[in-house]
Amino acid sequence: MKDNENIEKLRGIRDSAYHETKRHTDIMFAFNIYPCTIPKDFTFVPLHWQDSMEVIYVKRGRGRVQVDFMTYEAEEGDIFLILPGHLHGLRSVVRESMEYENIIFDMSFLGSDSVDLCSQRYLQPMIRGKVQIPAHIGKEDVLYSKIAACLDASDHLCAVRSRGYELAVKGQMLLLVSALFQEAPDREEYNIDDRNVQKLKVVISRIEKDYNKKLTVDDMAAECGYSASHFMRWFRKVTGTAFLGYLIEYRLGKAAQALRNGDDTVLEIAEQTGFDNLSNFNRLFKKRFEMTPSQFRKNNG
Numbered sequence: 001m002k003d004n005e006n007i008e009k010l011r012g013i014r015d016s017a018y019h020e021t022k023r024h025t026d027i028m029f030a031f032n033i034y035p036c037t038i039p040k041d042f043t044f045v046p047l048h049w050q051d052s053m054e055v056i057y058v059k060r061g062r063g064r065v066q067v068d069f070m071t072y073e074a075e076e077g078d079i080f081l082i083l084p085g086h087l088h089g090l091r092s093v094v095r096e097s098m099e100y101e102n103i104i105f106d107m108s109f110l111g112s113d114s115v116d117l118c119s120q121r122y123l124q125p126m127i128r129g130k131v132q133i134p135a136h137i138g139k140e141d142v143l144y145s146k147i148a149a150c151l152d153a154s155d156h157l158c159a160v161r162s163r164g165y166e167l168a169v170k171g172q173m174l175l176l177v178s179a180l181f182q183e184a185p186d187r188e189e190y191n192i193d194d195r196n197v198q199k200l201k202v203v204i205s206r207i208e209k210d211y212n213k214k215l216t217v218d219d220m221a222a223e224c225g226y227s228a229s230h231f232m233r234w235f236r237k238v239t240g241t242a243f244l245g246y247l248i249e250y251r252l253g254k255a256a257q258a259l260r261n262g263d264d265t266v267l268e269i270a271e272q273t274g275f276d277n278l279s280n281f282n283r284l285f286k287k288r289f290e291m292t293p294s295q296f297r298k299n300n301g
Contacts, residue, residue, distance in 0.1 A: 029166055030052075030105055030106035030108060030109035031103075031104075031105040031106075031109055031154075031166075031169055031173070032103075032104050032105070033101055033102070033103050033104075033154070033155060033158055034101065034102040034103075034104070035059075035099070035100075035101055035102075036100055036101070036102050037097055037098065037099045037100075038063055038091075038092045038097065038098050038100075039092040039097065039256075040097060042253070042257065043092060043252070043253045043256040043257070043289075044090060044092060044249065044253045045089050045090040045091075046089050046207075046208070046250055046253065047088065047089040047200075047204045047239070048087070048088070048089065048204075049084075049085055049086060049087050049088070049201065050084065050085075050104075051084050051085065052084060052104050052105060052106050052107070053081075053082070053083060053084060053104070053105055053106070053107055054081075054082040054088065054102065054103065054104050055079065055080065055081055055082070055101075055102075055103040055104075055151065056074075056079070056082070056088075056090070056100055056101075056102060056103075057079050057100055057101040057103060057148075057151050058074050058075060058076055058077060058078040058079075058080075058098060058099075058100045059076065059099045059100055059101060060076055060098070060099040061075075061076065061096055061097045061098040061099055062074065062075050062076075062093050062096045063091065063092055063096065063097075063098030063100075064091040064092075064093060065078075065080050065089075065090050065136075066087070066088060066089045066091075066239070066240070067080060067082055067086065067087070067088045067135035067136070068086055068087050068088075068135070068197065069196070069237070069238040069239070069240075070136075071239075071240040072135075072136050074098060074100075077138070077139050077148075078137070078138055078139075079136070079137040079138075079144070079147055079148065079151065080135060080137075081133055081134065081135060081136075081137065081147075081180075082135070083127070083129065083133065084107060084126075084127055085127075085129065086129075087200060087201065087204075091249075094290065095290070101155065103151065103154070105173060107123055107126065109170065110123055110170065110173055110174055110177065111123065112124060112127060122177060122181055123177070126177070131181075133180045134180075142183065143179060143180070143183050146175075146176075146179040147176055147179060147180075150172045150173065150175050150176040150179070151172075151176070153168075153172050154169050154173065157169050157172070196234075196238055199223075199224045200238055200239070202224065203220055203223055203224065206219075206220065206223055207247060207250055211247065211250055211251055211254065211273070212251075212254075212272055212274040213274065214274075215274075217231060217232060217243055217244070220235070220243060231243070247274075248284060249288070251273045251274045251275065252284060252285055252288050252289075254273045255269050255270065255273040255275075255281070255285065255293070256285075256289065256296060256300075258272065258273065259296050259297040259300070260296075260300045266278070266281075266282075266293045266294060266297075269293070270282075270293075281293075
């Protein structure tokens with residue numbers, strides 16, 4: 001009964017920032033490429049999910065990428081594929097930066113809304129989570145050359161924008177999906193542990209909503225119907241980090257954004273982001289960013 005209640009709770013928070021509802025694409029051409037750098041553009045990207053397909057294509061440097069319950073050490077050339085509805089996030093590595101392309105497109109762009117064989121046999125099963133595709137494709141992977149070629153071609157097409165480029169981009173994305181199915185033809189019945197996904201979405205949405213308030217392990221355990229000890233073991237297993245560590249990381253990320261973009265004092269920012277002790281905030285911030293909040297503001301203003 002508790003699981004059903006939590007799933008209903010999840011449905012009630014669909015406007016959460018963790019369920020990203022911002023439209024990244026034009027309804028008439030539902031494909032876009034964003035060049036990003038972490039931590040220059042943002043210190044980290046917290047776990048979230050969206051209704052579009054997303055590809056993270058690492059161009060330079062190193063960082064960490066999490067897709068569902070797996071965390072990867074990302075490096076130049078790595079490709080990460082995130083299906084609609086799947087959790088993902090990025091973190092920087094100390095003294096390192098990572099430049100990457102964020103490629104986002106709606107599955108409807110490929111024709112998922114059509115009533116035809118391609119939609120029913122391939123696209124709709126992907127949307128429903130009935131197909132397993134590799135979350136991470138490295139240079140040594142048998143799929144790499146095909147997938148990278150599709151992404152590189154789309155990048156060039158969007159840069160040049162010659163007449164008919166939209167058709168060619170769609171073609172490249174269809175080739176990409178085709179390559180995925182060619183290498184994994186017998187995985188149509190795959191389904192990730194949906195209960196764990198839904199519970200984690202409830203927890204991270206609560207963090208987004210109340211990160212600046214007092215949040216305890218007991219609070220989060222109650223959200224999932226777990227004991228405190230079981231919740232701590234479960235959260236570390238599915239995210240790779242302790243709950244309190246994740247919460248602190250999120251709060252520090254919010255503080256860094258405020259320091260970079262606003263004029264509030266360090267004390268005000270500490271209080272706004274859930275830290276009730278300034279010296280503790282300064283210590284944790286310096287440990288994470290290897291500089292004080294004041295130095296961070298000066299270097300990133």
